[in-house]
Amino acid sequence: MGVPAGAVASISVFIVKKASFLSRRPASSARTRDSLAPRQSRSKSLASVAQTWRMSYARRPDRSPKPLDKAALERLALRYVERYATTRARLRQYLARKLRERGWEGADAPEIDSLAERMAELRYVDDRAFAENKAASMGRKGLGIRRVEQALRHAGVEAQDVEAATAADENDAAESAIRFAKRRRIGPFSQEASAPETIRKHVAAMMRAGHSPSLAWQVVRLKPGEEHGFVSGQQSRNKTSPIDWEL
Template identity: 70%
Template structure:
């Protein structure tokens, strides 16, 4: 039995209406930013081409979606930061994810201030998930301790918070760190074992 290949014609080039339909469909399905919407529309234009005589209205379409509140960079940033914080990721990692998503600097800074307040809680969630410090079964040897702190730093946490949590004895009460707000951090000279 042979299968005949269907001849597929190239997709029809986009016009203003089709571009708007694509934008609406995208913001309907995904929480996004203006920058990501622009990237999506630009990709679709590369794939299908443009039919109009004037340039495609990608920027004005993204701005109009923002005016209609279909796209809200600040709400996206807050939601993304909260989700990453619940996973135990640190402020630096959150900031990079928001920058990569195209969130404007003013919105990133506002969300970063909120993330900084929850830095210790987020680090403790990371420690619990990875069984580090007070959540581990046994005390860590110096090499394991360094690797654990490196994992904290890769997750976006400050080294001072990482060393403080990683050095806590197994079974220790980490609530003191939350109440302290991370103010009792070791100095950089304490980072060495």
């Protein structure tokens, strides 16, 4: 009894599919192993990079700056006065800080004071010009004489230079007060009349900005939109507290 032709064909197809399936399994496993290989190599490469970096860092020479000597100190001074408008006091502070950071290897003690004075003689440092420019800049911002004096003293400007820089006339002081009032919307620049408590706060703000009590009250008591050209910086009253003034 012979086998039907259809059965033979079905068996042949099954055998072919089975052989194809078995032939694909090793290849799939190989691909899986191959796909894992790059991860291992990558992890090894990262470890080797980290190890190389640690070794190179350990071999890195010490890059801390060398201690200063006379020539290096002069170069620092020249570089500083070239970049900044400064004073002798600030230059001395800068050089002293550099000496603390880097140390000194000169034969003699560092002469910071004489170096600062020499820079002043060469006009690389000019305390008077610094004070005048600083005072003018602060005046344009609406700050008063007392704030200017504080800033100049903090910068190390000597008393005679401070006095010369702040020897402004009454009109300059009044103009600075008006600028401050305009920035803060006080007095003639306010939107509406202020209550007595608000007026006192405005006077206190102007006094903190360096303006005298008399000048602050002249500006603050002006009504919104009122002409302010007659405001004077003259110290006509000796009262120092805004509470003492009549509203």
